[in-house]
Amino acid sequence: DAGVTQSPTHLIKTRGQHVTLRCSPISGHKSVSWYQQVLGQGPQFIFQYYEKEERGRGNFPDRFSARQFPNYSSELNVNALLLGDSALYLCASSLRGSGVYNSPLHFGNGTRLTVT
Amino acid sequence: DQQVKQNSPSLSVQEGRISILNCDYTNSMFDYFLWYKKYPAEGPTFLISISSIKDKNEDGRFTVFLNKSAKHLSLHIVPSQPGDSAVYFCAASVSGGSNYKLTFGKGTLLTVNP
Numbered sequence: 001d002a003g004v005t006q007s008p009t010h011l012i013k014t015r016g017q018h019v020t021l022r023c024s025p026i027s028g029h030k031s032v033s034w035y036q037q038v039l040g041q042g043p044q045f046i047f048q049y050y051e052k053e054e055r056g057r058g059n060f061p062d063r064f065s066a067r068q069f070p071n072y073s074s075e076l077n078v079n080a081l082l083l084g085d086s087a088l089y090l091c092a093s094s095l096r097g098s099g100v101y102n103s104p105l106h107f108g109n110g111t112r113l114t115v116t
Numbered sequence: 117d118q119q120v121k122q123n124s125p126s127l128s129v130q131e132g133r134i135s136i137l138n139c140d141y142t143n144s145m146f147d148y149f150l151w152y153k154k155y156p157a158e159g160p161t162f163l164i165s166i167s168s169i170k171d172k173n174e175d176g177r178f179t180v181f182l183n184k185s186a187k188h189l190s191l192h193i194v195p196s197q198p199g200d201s202a203v204y205f206c207a208a209s210v211s212g213g214s215n216y217k218l219t220f221g222k223g224t225l226l227t228v229n230p
Contacts, residue, residue, distance in 0.1 A: 042220030056215030107159035
């Protein structure tokens with residue numbers, strides 16, 4: 001079975017531009033979450049969607065937005081890119097909409113975004 | 117305010133010996149704890165988890181211990197193998213809530229020397 005897949009794997013953008021990152025969850029998983037990992041830090045929660053509805057939002061500016069499609073895939077959009085948005089963006093999927101023992105998050109390999 | 121702390125940025129052990137990775141948390145609402153392993157250029161891979169109703173969970177070479185009164189958990193790897201060399205993240209969650217949010221520590225780089 002395919003795991004969580006993310007595209008593209010790498011991306012270079014210029015300050016002020018817009019970026020769209022894509023994620024396909026594990027088959028059967030209805031929850032998709034997005035995390036940002038900067039160098040030397042652990043992943044930080046950005047958004048969670050479950051059954052196409054936003055379930056949670058982390059402490060990120062409104063330049064960050066996301067959505068989930070009927071097939072449970074998801075997009076993360078970032079507008080007006082800043083140098084500080086350079087990071088590894090991770091998508092994760094899970095069976096459940098909330099944390100439940102024995103239902104861990106499964107992560108993709110991420111999209112490495114570099115803003116110059 | 118870091119709610120999950122991994123105070124050792126790195127750890128080096130010999131192959132065959134025990135690796136012990138530590139994690140502390142401050143939020144008493146956390147009741148579901150997970151360990152992830154991350155290799156370079158890959159996403160975090162789930163290793164093992166524990167619910168706050170337990171104090172120990174084992175899976176093969178990996179054991180996680182939880183001390184709720186001390187708000188401390190540890191991951192033991194016995195015996196350690198060179199392939200275990202990776203960054204290990206501790207993560208915590210409030211189970212059964214309105215969303216599924218993991219709070220991560222900064223990670224510990226484990227190096228297992230042959």
